[in-house]
Amino acid sequence: MASITEENYIKAIYKITEKNQGSANTNAIAAHLSTSPASVTDMLKRLSDKDYFHYEKYKGVYLTSKGIKLATDLVRRHRLWEVFLVDKLNFSWDEVHDLAEELEHIKSDDLIMKLDNFLGNPKYDPHGDPIPNADGKFTIRNQVTLLSLAKEETGVVVGVREHDTPFLQYLNELKINLGSEIKILSHIEFDHSRKVLINDEIEHVLSHKVCTNLFVKLKNHK
Amino acid sequence: MASITEENYIKAIYKITEKNQGSANTNAIAAHLSTSPASVTDMLKRLSDKDYFHYEKYKGVYLTSKGIKLATDLVRRHRLWEVFLVDKLNFSWDEVHDLAEELEHIKSDDLIMKLDNFLGNPKYDPHGDPIPNADGKFTIRNQVTLLSLAKEETGVVVGVREHDTPFLQYLNELKINLGSEIKILSHIEFDHSRKVLINDEIEHVLSHKVCTNLFVKLKNHK
DNA sequence: GAAAATATTTAGACTACCTTAAAAATATAT
DNA sequence: ATATATTTTTAAGGTAGTCTAAATATTTTC
Numbered sequence: 444m445a446s447i448t449e450e451n452y453i454k455a456i457y458k459i460t461e462k463n464q465g466s467a468n469t470n471a472i473a474a475h476l477s478t479s480p481a482s483v484t485d486m487l488k489r490l491s492d493k494d495y496f497h498y499e500k501y502k503g504v505y506l507t508s509k510g511i512k513l514a515t516d517l518v519r520r521h522r523l524w525e526v527f528l529v530d531k532l533n534f535s536w537d538e539v540h541d542l543a544e545e546l547e548h549i550k551s552d553d554l555i556m557k558l559d560n561f562l563g564n565p566k567y568d569p570h571g572d573p574i575p576n577a578d579g580k581f582t583i584r585n586q587v588t589l590l591s592l593a594k595e596e597t598g599v600v601v602g603v604r605e606h607d608t609p610f611l612q613y614l615n616e617l618k619i620n621l622g623s624e625i626k627i628l629s630h631i632e633f634d635h636s637r638k639v640l641i642n643d644e645i646e647h648v649l650s651h652k653v654c655t656n657l658f659v660k661l662k663n664h665k
Numbered sequence: 666m667a668s669i670t671e672e673n674y675i676k677a678i679y680k681i682t683e684k685n686q687g688s689a690n691t692n693a694i695a696a697h698l699s700t701s702p703a704s705v706t707d708m709l710k711r712l713s714d715k716d717y718f719h720y721e722k723y724k725g726v727y728l729t730s731k732g733i734k735l736a737t738d739l740v741r742r743h744r745l746w747e748v749f750l751v752d753k754l755n756f757s758w759d760e761v762h763d764l765a766e767e768l769e770h771i772k773s774d775d776l777i778m779k780l781d782n783f784l785g786n787p788k789y790d791p792h793g794d795p796i797p798n799a800d801g802k803f804t805i806r807n808q809v810t811l812l813s814l815a816k817e818e819t820g821v822v823v824g825v826r827e828h829d830t831p832f833l834q835y836l837n838e839l840k841i842n843l844g845s846e847i848k849i850l851s852h853i854e855f856d857h858s859r860k861v862l863i864n865d866e867i868e869h870v871l872s873h874k875v876c877t878n879l880f881v882k883l884k885n886h887k
Numbered sequence: 888g889a890a891a892a893t894a895t896t897t898a899g900a901c902t903a904c905c906t907t908a909a910a911a912a913t914a915t916a917t
Numbered sequence: 918a919t920a921t922a923t924t925t926t927t928a929a930g931g932t933a934g935t936c937t938a939a940a941t942a943t944t945t946t947c
Contacts, residue, residue: 448934469895482935484896500941501895534780542776549767557754639937670904691925703904706926711903723912723925 447548450517451476452486453495456506457514466503515579520547522568523558525659529569530562536569536620537611552577569600570611571621572659574639587661589637589654597626598659605656618648624662625649667715669770672739673698674708675717678726679716679736690723720744737801744790745780745849749790752784758791758842759833774799792833793824793843793880809883811847812860819848820881827878839869846870 445453455475459467469487492497495510506514524546526536534542556577559565566582567573573581584601592598600623603611611623614620619641626640635651649657677697679691691709695702717732728736734885747770750761754822778799781787782820788804789795795803806823814820822845827831834841841863848862857873 446933470893478934479936480895481897481937487936488896528776532776532783534779542771542773545771546768549764551764553753554750555766557756561754669902692923700904701906702925703907705928708904710926 444550445493448486449493450513450548452483452490452508453510453513453605456462456496456504457511460505463659466505468503471502477554483599505577510526511647514526515575515581519549519575519577519579520549520555522572522574523555523562523565525568525570526560526574528629530565535611537541540606540608541571546577554642559593559602565601567621570606571600586658589627589649589657589659590637590651590662592627592659594627594629595661597624598628598657599624599662600657601660602654602658604658610653610656613653617641619657623657666772667717667735668803670708671712671715671717672735672770674705674776675711675728675732676739678718678728679733679740682727689728690725696727702812719779734801737797737803739769741797741799742771742777744778744794744796745784745787747790747792748784748787748796750782752787755785757833757837759830759837761791762828762830781805789824789843791843792828793822807882808880811849811861811879812857812873813847813870814862814881814883815847816851819846820879822879823882825878826880826884832878835875839863840867847879847881859870 452472455472456467459475461506463471464512469483473483476483487496487498487504490496494507495513496504497504498504511568521543524543525539528542529536529538558633565574567584573584575581575615586601587598588604589598598622600619602621603614619625624641626643628638628640630637635654637649637654639649640647674694677694678689680698683694685693691702691705697706698705707857709718709720709726712718716729717735718726718728720726743765746765747761750756750764751758781791787796789806803824808823809820810826811820822841822843824843825836841847845864848865850860850862850868852859853870857876859871859876861871862868862870
């Protein structure tokens with residue numbers, strides 16, 4: 444059975460390989476876990492006979508199917524706990540990450556199954572991220588960033604790319620949450636920001652960066 | 666901030682001192698934590714400058730008010746999680762101890778406050794044990810063991826002394842749970858067992874030991 | 888393709904917690 | 918009050934995980 448530290452290594456490798464076409468290097472893992480590259484090398488060596496990943500000196504590391512299974516299990520647990528914290532305990536979406544980070548390490552398939560049922564088998568977490576099923580399969584959703592909407596089009600917010608607290612709190616201030624409707628009033632050429640109408644009520648300018656981080660689906664589309 | 670191991674030591678000391686008039690000895694702590702007496706001495710020495718307890722070589726250990734606060738906090742967290750597991754996730758009362766043992770170590774006052782509210786501020790856990798409030802105060806209840814009921818008296822089950830799985834599962838078989846009514850039909854002199862009527866339905870003989878472990882209040886009493 | 892920059896690994900040491908075996912202190916029994 | 922039994926502590930060492938500093942590999946640059 445994997446220790447909490449081991450689980451965190453597997454999760455870090457999973458997240459990095461998701462972005463960096465399949466392989467994770469020592470420095471990236473160290474940065475992700477706020478530890479030193481030396482510790483990572485050490486840990487990879489000690490963990491490498493547990494079959495979660497392939498590791499070759501100086502060549503980086505990639506997960507085996509066993510490692511991927513553990514990682515998606517962790518993602519599943521994390522996101523289900525986030526749903527619990529927001530839907531049942533009334534936490535806000537910017538407060539739940541660290542708690543879910545602890546809760547996800549409680550290892551009981553029965554617990555997660557019962558939690559899933561209790562929550563009504565949710566498909567997405569409070570940030571709009573898909574929750575993998577018990578087999579590790581994700582529901583894929585049609586989504587684009589707010590950037591790709593044309594003038595006069597309206598998007599319904601279905602997710603956020605970044606999860607850090609300041610960004611989510613900024614969205615709180617703008618009254619933007621999952622389900623909010625954002626209509627593009629105009630593109631501002633100069634800095635690629637967008638003038639928008641939020642929830643049919645408030646006009647606002649959203650920076651290019653904010654737009655990149657908002658996932659929407661076109662209103663009245665499928 | 667106390668580590669999980671530290672918390673478990675404090676909790677063990679608390680439980681032992683509850684029974685053994687105020688002080689816990691090395692062997693008892695070791696037995697309680699399934700570790701060696703040498704480890705306990707080692708840990709007590711290392712922990713003793715954190716002000717959770719007073720420790721004098723060969724004299725045993727007793728908690729300070731800081732230690733008692735931490736211990737009752739842990740009891741509170743443990744019992745609230747047990748309520749959650751039984752009331753919300755539909756676990757049975759014999760399945761929740763180990764999971765609560767893990768969940769109790771998640772340190773967030775906010776989490777526990779919100780969990781408490783979500784559960785409706787319960788005063789007792791699924792085994793009938795009182796849940797201390799945030800200040801560590803327990804609700805005291807009028808209760809006696811089934812042993813002290815006379816013939817023809819009826820008791821309502823409000824708690825169990827032992828929490829181990831086989832005992833609780835035996836009670837499941839007998840259809841005895843919190844709230845069950847048990848009427849004493851006769852005392853059997855030979856082995857001090859009791860012939861009883863459970864829930865107005867089933868007649869059964871309960872051993873002396875089972876009776877000692879069942880807390881009841883007299884039906885129609887306060 | 889050599890030099891410089893960067894990434895990675897090794898070496899040695901630290902902490903928290905655990906272990907067994909032996910020594911010392913305390914408690915019990917005669 | 919001494920001998921015996923029990924409890925507790927010390928000593929020495931192990932594992933998981935961490936660190937810094939130094940050594941080595943790889944990549945980038947010219």
